[in-house]
Each structure stands twice: as structure tokens, then as C-alpha cells.
Amino acid sequence: MYLKVHRIPGAGEVVAACDTDLMEVTLMHGEVEVRISGGFYGTQTATEDEVREALADADNANIIGKEVVALAVSMGLIAEKDCIMIDGVPHAQIFRI
Template structure:
């Protein structure tokens, strides 16, 4: 998986996670185009443990891909009902207030 933590001064951080095979892929959902780029999701592969740690600490997260979303579900952070499908790829977001 790829992981990038965006630190936003005064607003906290956003953790972005995607499955490795999705990097640099563009997905379509109706008229909406989703570009999965290294600029947002990172360019260094990480292991599942690093993703777990980042998600545990995340105030906000953007997660895309079958394995990445399944991990968030297994951690109890989201449910399947919290996810949308973009083609055959699950996507979810976490917002903690």
C-alpha cells in the first residue's frame, strides 16, 4: 500500500492510503473522475503495520482500494455501509470531530 500523511497547520492531518496497484490509475464514477496520484497518496510503499498506526492516529483519512478499505473495516474504523464503489474499487473517508 501507499501512505502519505498531509499535515495542515491549524487543522491537523489527513492520512491518505491506497492499494499499491491503484497508484497512477484514474477511476470513473459517472461524470466524476478520481485520479490516484503519488502527490496525494505518496510514492513510498509501506507495510500494513505502518498503515494501521497512521489510521489509529488519524483525525481524517482518505482510503481507496480493496485491501486498504478492508483493513479499515477490520480495525473497526468504518463499516461496509460507510464505503462507496468507484467502478469495482471501494473508497471511504474518515472524519473525526
């Protein structure tokens, strides 16, 4: 998985994670293109434990891919029914208020 933690002063952090096989892929959602790139999701791969730790501490998260979404579901952060499918790929956003 790829992982990047965006730290926003005064607003906390946003964890972005995606499955490895999705990097530099463009998915279609109707007429909207969703480009998965290293600029947002990072350029370094991370272990499952590293992604798990980042998600556990995240104020917000943006995740895409079967593997990373399954990890968030197994952690109890989201339910499968709360995910949307983009071109057959599960995507979720998590917000802690």
C-alpha cells in the same frame, strides 16, 4: 499500500492511503474522473502495520482500494456499508470530530 500523511497546521492531519495496484490509475464515477496519484497518496509504499498506525492516529483519512479499506474495517474505523464504490473499487473518508 501507498501512504502519505498530510499535516495541516491548526487542523491536524489527513492520512491518505491506497492499494499498491491503484497507483496512477484513473477510475470513473459517472462523468467524474478520480485519478489516484503519488501527489496525494504518496510515492513510498508502507507496510500494513505502518498504515494501521497512521489510521489509528489520524484526524481524517481518505482511503481507496480493497486492501486498505478492509484494513480500516478490521480496525473498526468504518463499516463496509459506509463505503462508496468508484468503478468497482471501495473508497471511504473518515472524519474524527
